[in-house]
Amino acid sequence: MVDPGIESGVSRKLATYRKAVLSDINYRLSFNIPSQKTTAIDAKEILSFSLRSLKYPLQLDFRETASKLKSVSVNGLKIAITHDQEHLIIASKYLKTGTNQVEIDFTAGEGALNRNADYLYTLFVPDRARTVFPCFDQPDLKANYTLSLSLPKDWKAMANGALQDSLVNGDRKILNYKTSDTISTYLFAFVAGNFSKVTGSVGPYATEFLFRETDTSKIKPSVTEVFKLHDDALKYLENWTGIPYPFQKFGFVAIPDFQFGGMEHVGNIQYKSSALFLDGGATKDQFNSRSNVISHETAHMWFGDMVTMNWFTDVWMKEVFANFMADKSTEALTGKDMFDLKFLVDHFTLAYGVDRTAGANPIRQELDNLKDAGTMYGNIIYHKAPIMMRQLERLMGKEKFQEGVREYLNKFRNSNASWPDLIKILDEYTPEELQKWNKVWVNEPGRPIITYKLETSNNKISKLSISQKPEYGKSRVWPQLFEIGLIYPGSSKEISVNLNNASVDVPQAVGLDVPSFVLFNSSGQGYGVWPTDQAMLKQIRLIDKPLNRASAYISIYENMLIGRSIAPEDALQLFVNELSTEREELNVKLISNYIGTIYWEFLKPAARVKVSLMLEDAVWIALEKQSALNIKKLLFKTYQDIFSSKEARDKLYQIWSSSMAVAGVKLTEDDYTALAFSLALRDDKDATILNRQLERISNPDRRKRFEFIMPAVSSSLATRDAFFESLSLKVNREKEANVGAALYYLHHPLRQAGSLKYLPKSLELLSEIQTTGDIFFPQNWLQATLGNYQSKEAADIVRKFLNDNPNYNPKLKAKILQTADNLFKAEQLIGQ
Numbered sequence: 001m002v003d004p005g006i007e008s009g010v011s012r013k014l015a016t017y018r019k020a021v022l023s024d025i026n027y028r029l030s031f032n033i034p035s036q037k038t039t040a041i042d043a044k045e046i047l048s049f050s051l052r053s054l055k056y057p058l059q060l061d062f063r064e065t066a067s068k069l070k071s072v073s074v075n076g077l078k079i080a081i082t083h084d085q086e087h088l089i090i091a092s093k094y095l096k097t098g099t100n101q102v103e104i105d106f107t108a109g110e111g112a113l114n115r116n117a118d119y120l121y122t123l124f125v126p127d128r129a130r131t132v133f134p135c136f137d138q139p140d141l142k143a144n145y146t147l148s149l150s151l152p153k154d155w156k157a158m159a160n161g162a163l164q165d166s167l168v169n170g171d172r173k174i175l176n177y178k179t180s181d182t183i184s185t186y187l188f189a190f191v192a193g194n195f196s197k198v199t200g201s202v203g204p205y206a207t208e209f210l211f212r213e214t215d216t217s218k219i220k221p222s223v224t225e226v227f228k229l230h231d232d233a234l235k236y237l238e239n240w241t242g243i244p245y246p247f248q249k250f251g252f253v254a255i256p257d258f259q260f261g262g263m264e265h266v267g268n269i270q271y272k273s274s275a276l277f278l279d280g281g282a283t284k285d286q287f288n289s290r291s292n293v294i295s296h297e298t299a300h301m302w303f304g305d306m307v308t309m310n311w312f313t314d315v316w317m318k319e320v321f322a323n324f325m326a327d328k329s330t331e332a333l334t335g336k337d338m339f340d341l342k343f344l345v346d347h348f349t350l351a352y353g354v355d356r357t358a359g360a361n362p363i364r365q366e367l368d369n370l371k372d373a374g375t376m377y378g379n380i381i382y383h384k385a386p387i388m389m390r391q392l393e394r395l396m397g398k399e400k401f402q403e404g405v406r407e408y409l410n411k412f413r414n415s416n417a418s419w420p421d422l423i424k425i426l427d428e429y430t431p432e433e434l435q436k437w438n439k440v441w442v443n444e445p446g447r448p449i450i451t452y453k454l455e456t457s458n459n460k461i462s463k464l465s466i467s468q469k470p471e472y473g474k475s476r477v478w479p480q481l482f483e484i485g486l487i488y489p490g491s492s493k494e495i496s497v498n499l500n501n502a503s504v505d506v507p508q509a510v511g512l513d514v515p516s517f518v519l520f521n522s523s524g525q526g527y528g529v530w531p532t533d534q535a536m537l538k539q540i541r542l543i544d545k546p547l548n549r550a551s552a553y554i555s556i557y558e559n560m561l562i563g564r565s566i567a568p569e570d571a572l573q574l575f576v577n578e579l580s581t582e583r584e585e586l587n588v589k590l591i592s593n594y595i596g597t598i599y600w601e602f603l604k605p606a607a608r609v610k611v612s613l614m615l616e617d618a619v620w621i622a623l624e625k626q627s628a629l630n631i632k633k634l635l636f637k638t639y640q641d642i643f644s645s646k647e648a649r650d651k652l653y654q655i656w657s658s659s660m661a662v663a664g665v666k667l668t669e670d671d672y673t674a675l676a677f678s679l680a681l682r683d684d685k686d687a688t689i690l691n692r693q694l695e696r697i698s699n700p701d702r703r704k705r706f707e708f709i710m711p712a713v714s715s716s717l718a719t720r721d722a723f724f725e726s727l728s729l730k731v732n733r734e735k736e737a738n739v740g741a742a743l744y745y746l747h748h749p750l751r752q753a754g755s756l757k758y759l760p761k762s763l764e765l766l767s768e769i770q771t772t773g774d775i776f777f778p779q780n781w782l783q784a785t786l787g788n789y790q791s792k793e794a795a796d797i798v799r800k801f802l803n804d805n806p807n808y809n810p811k812l813k814a815k816i817l818q819t820a821d822n823l824f825k826a827e828q829l830i831g832q
């Protein structure tokens with residue numbers, strides 16, 4: 001056995017050592033939670049485990065000051081407390097081989113308790129359990145938890161296990177929970193506070209749902225639907241995996257301004273409240289996101305919670321399966337066409353957003369210490385990995401793939417496994433060379449750029465060849481299966497292609513009539529930058545399937561970014577022209593996003609002035625022409641995003657101030673809030689807008705959110721300066737979702753003259769944000785900060801920061817390069 005040494009965080013060495021010597025771990029934990037958020041939480045822990053070796057001292061992880069540890073007893077003997085490098089260290093002389101018991105009285109650390117005035121929730125992924133209580137904080141030391149909470153009498157709570165009994169004593173109560181299933185530390189969780197509770201069922205399980213939403217127009221339609229979506233997802237997963245739901249209970253909580261969309265704690269799933277509670281004004285996209293996040297978290301019960309990665313190197317595996325299974329269960333509900341379209345617009349746009357940059361990371365990344373585990377998360381694991389998995393499934397065939405995954409789940413049930421474990425099993429089910437395939441798709445970043453050659457004679461195709469080369473880096477080949485469409489006026493023909501080499505011929509095309517143009521990647525499963533030549537750009541209306549059009553739109557945008565085929569102004573005009581005729585809501589969403597991005601990031605301010613009236617008019621005309629309510633609403637949002645004229649302002653101001661939307665557009669309170677921010681951002685002459693909007697908001701959590709964002713939207717530069725300054729303190733960054741929203745306004749293109757000066761400090765803060773914030777925060781911080789700049793000055797600040805810090809954490813550097821990519825591309829595409 002290798003000496004694990006003592007260093008901060010949880011090193012791979014320490015984890016390997018502990019995995020070799022520890023088993024049968026049980027935590028009995030009690031927390032005494034006061035009603036006042038500022039009063040400390042007294043806690044007690046009785047930890048038992050079986051130990052195989054006494055060679056090195058035992059380290060418990062506790063990332064807190066030593067003074068929080070009040071007393072420690074080992075096997076009945078009180079010992080002196082040794083706390084070093086974030087570890088409570090127990091000398092071997094106090095331990096024995098076989099069963100041991102450690103008792104600790106302590107004050108709970110608050111780094112991951114998310115305490116609010118009248119509620120709190122734990123969020124321990126990936127290594128934050130150790131900020132609250134001493135533990136073996138690594139995913140492959142699964143344990144049982146027996147939890148007891150002492151709470152103010154009126155509070156409600158939820159834990160991993162079912163409630164065993166409760167006892168009220170004066171204004172306090174004690175809740176004792178049944179021992180949990182065997183789970184990893186990052187999945188241990190509880191929530192407590194002032195919540196409403198409803199009970200329903202998911203599968204055969206009586207299920208509780210806690211929430212703080214107060215708007216009955218959201219609660220009524222949402223609650224039933226939220227139970228039903230969980231129930232559908234559970235049934236789909238049980239059926240697909242062949243394994244019944246593997247835990248003792250089901251339950252979920254909606255948390256205001258939650259850091260993520262959801263988190264898959266066993267028996268106690270947490271969601272962002274606004275993702276679950278939708279009212280009649282919600283768009284298809286919002287409903288899709290809701291069913292997606294519910295299916296995603298439910299899929300985690302098998303993928304991640306039941307079979308868990310050994311180490312966070314493979315955190316992407318649980319995410320890819322959760323997303324992949326969520327997509328599949330959606331397919332079962334919506335049908336194949338909608339599934340294909342959703343898969344394309346959800347995953348490819350976001351995967352390309354990272355993979356096209358100089359900071360692109362592979363799906364599988366190395367990790368030496370869990371303290372850096374948060375940097376593994378991003379759109380590659382959430383969005384490129386499902387694309388890769390779908391290619392893998394297609395390569396193996398659906399049935400073989402499912403059989404292989406079932407074998408993997410059964411083999412590693414209630415324990416841990418790695419990606420090589422799965423690939424080894426899948427390899428048995430296919431003659432294909434998975435190891436080689438794995439190398440380029442999983443272990444390397446990047447995407448190919450595709451070119452083609454079409455030869456014709458007598459108006460027939462005589463030869464069609466397709467080639468790929470990497471966008472960056474050394475020569476390599478992405479073996480992949482995809483479709484091309486030969487588009488003719490009034491008809492089309494689709495051909496499947498296996499591009500398993502640098503260049504392949506397409507014999508099926510030979511002898512066919514020469515098409516008006518070739519639509520590459522028509523079915524949207526191929527990965528790369530696909531050719532969009534002039535014939536296609538001019539005749540895009542010939543493409544009649546929404547899926548095929550989505551693929552064309554994405555290719556056009558990606559080609560624009562690499563400087564091939566089309567310039568930003570022309571791409572903008574092409575997308576604008578489609579707005580009135582595009583009937584598929586998801587496509588309208590896609591192109592209106594592209595319009596917003598090109599307008600703000602890829603047109604110089606002078607060019608923006610030139611097109612702004614055309615754009616306003618075109619969006620408004622499209623809004624009037626389109627008949628579907630959700631499409632109208634998307635177009636209204638686009639209008640609100642890009643408007644600049646006085647007429648547009650008066651129109652929007654009138655709508656906001658009278659709370660009367662245009663015919664056919666239903667606006668919710670959140671929509672009026674966004675509209676108020678949008679008007680204020682343009683220094684509206686009515687300076688009372690924000691205060692009046694605040695008065696209209698009745699839900700206390702939403703009021704807090706609004707009050708937090710207000711100074712970031714203020715017309716006063718001094719107020720905005722003070723707001724930015726306040727973010728230096730962690731306590732002001734606690735509501736990460738709100739910080740992200742505020743930064744978006746703070747750095748909006750209309751405000752950049754004043755906010756450019758925040759960039760150096762924002763970059764300096766990044767490493768502290770990574771250590772103190774939750775997993776998505778570094779990315780969100782950078783995206784909201786750098787995402788909308790286009791000037792050389794801004795690009796120079798980023799370059800200077802990277803030059804001045806040559807030894808910067810490489811994973812954080814990659815995040816900077818990812819989020820500054822549009823900024824650097826704007827420099828190249830439109831000059832300065």
Ligand SMILES: [Zn+2]
Pocket residue numbers: 264296300318319322
């Ligand atoms: Zn997930």
